[in-house]
Structures are given as C-alpha cells and as structure tokens.
Amino acid sequence: MKTDFWMMHRSVAHYKGGLPVGLEERLLKLYNPDQYVNLCSGSCIKGLTIDLNAECRPTIVADATRVPLKDNVADLVFIDPPYDQTYAKMLYKMKLPSTSKLLAEATRIAKAGGRIILLHFWTPKKPKGTLLEQLIAIQTGPYKKIRLLSIFRKNETLLDNPNFIRLEGFNHE
Ligand SMILES: C[S@@+](CC[C@H](N)C(=O)[O-])C[C@H]1O[C@@H](n2cnc3c(N)ncnc32)[C@H](O)[C@@H]1O
Numbered sequence: 595m596k597t598d599f600w601m602m603h604r605s606v607a608h609y610k611g612g613l614p615v616g617l618e619e620r621l622l623k624l625y626n627p628d629q630y631v632n633l634c635s636g637s638c639i640k641g642l643t644i645d646l647n648a649e650c651r652p653t654i655v656a657d658a659t660r661v662p663l664k665d666n667v668a669d670l671v672f673i674d675p676p677y678d679q680t681y682a683k684m685l686y687k688m689k690l691p692s693t694s695k696l697l698a699e700a701t702r703i704a705k706a707g708g709r710i711i712l713l714h715f716w717t718p719k720k721p722k723g724t725l726l727e728q729l730i731a732i733q734t735g736p737y738k739k740i741r742l743l744s745i746f747r748k749n750e751t752l753l754d755n756p757n758f759i760r761l762e763g764f765n766h767e
Contacts, residue, residue: 596728604734609637609650610685613674613713614734621743625709627669633658633700634675634691642668646688659695663703671700674713697721701746706754710746717744724748 600620605612618638622630630641635652643652644661656662658673673696676682682690693714700710701721709727712718720726724746732741 595726598728598730599733600730601733604738607637611674611676611681612637614732617713617732618672621670621672621711625670627708629668629670629705631661631663631668631671631700631703633661633671633673633696636674638674641670647686657691659691659699661699661703665702666705668700668703669705669708670711671704671708672711672713673697673700677715693718694721697746701748704748706748706750708748710748712744712746713741714744715739715741717742721746 602614602617604614606615607613618632618640622640627641632638632641632643635643635645636647636650642654643650644654644656644658645652646655646657648655654662658675675691675693675696676686676688679690682688693712697710697712697718698721701723704710710721710724713732717729726744727747728745730743730745732743
C-alpha cells in the first residue's frame, strides 16, 4: 500500500466545506477517468455530480447512498461527505449519511479495477470487494486538521478478465 502527503491551499469556494484548491483536478489528472462520478458533490461540477441539495445544481439530485445508476459504470468515484453530525446539520441541514453505505454504493457503481476515493478525517473499513491502494494525507495550513484520501480499487474477478475462457456447461458465477 502506497502513502503520500500533499500540501494544498484551503478552499476558496463560496460553498461551505469546499475542497482544497486543485484537489479534484489533481486526482483527475492522476487517474484520467473516462467516467467520473462525484458523490456528495456540493459545488463541484466535474463529471457526473450527485448531491441531495438541489441548489448545488448537481447532474442528479439524489441520496448518495441510493444512487440511480447501474452497476459497474464508473472509472472513478469520489466522495467528500459531511464529516460528522454537527457538520451535516449546521452546514447542510441534513442527516449524516452512513460512510459505509456511501462506500458500498460507490463500489457498486465502480467498474472492476475502478477507484473509489473517500476524503475524511479517518480511513474507513475497506469496502467489500475492494483493496486499499493508497492513503494520501492532505494538509491545508498551520493548525488545520489533516485529512486523508483513502483510495480503494474495486477487485477484478476472473469473469472481468478478457483472457478468461468460459467452460461450456460450467457455472462460473
Ligand atoms: C463536504 S460537502 C461537499 C463539498 C464539495 N466537495 C465541494 O468542494 O463543494 C458535503 C455535501 O454532501 C451533501 N450531502 C449530505 N448528505 C447527502 C446525501 N445523503 N446524499 C447526497 N449528498 C449529500 C451536502 O449537500 C454537501 O453538498
């Protein structure tokens, strides 16, 4: 498992709880996904954005724990949720979404080999069907809390491998 440390400038976005400047762009440059989905997108506008707050004008207004997308469609799913009950209530007037549900939903919509990236103060339990690929600590200045990007990769099964030869009459599922 790789680790890294990124010094970044804190958000200048008008939206409360915005990302450090250039964070999303840096991830997109690193992974160059064809299909990018941002869950709990807030003021972010890149890729397919999903947020419960219609005022943010996301692509889809929906609960990010129950996304109206098919399985295995995204190369990269990024999640920047409210970090605790107080943030969720004070900043967004919402209930705190369950991180494990957000991660399970992100894993469902990610393609095999695709990445699921969570920004939070802690690293979560590994979502089922993924591997923890990298942890990146994010610092935005003196006395600012360090956050972590937990980067998971959805497992590829034998069935996802184009070289896999199916045996006639055998149930590989
Ligand atoms: C930390 S902010 C995201 C900020 C965003 N990364 C930015 O740079 O603007 C968290 C977002 O989660 C949204 N949210 C909270 N609960 C949600 C849920 N269950 N489903 C979808 N969005 C949710 C809030 O509306 C808020 O926009």
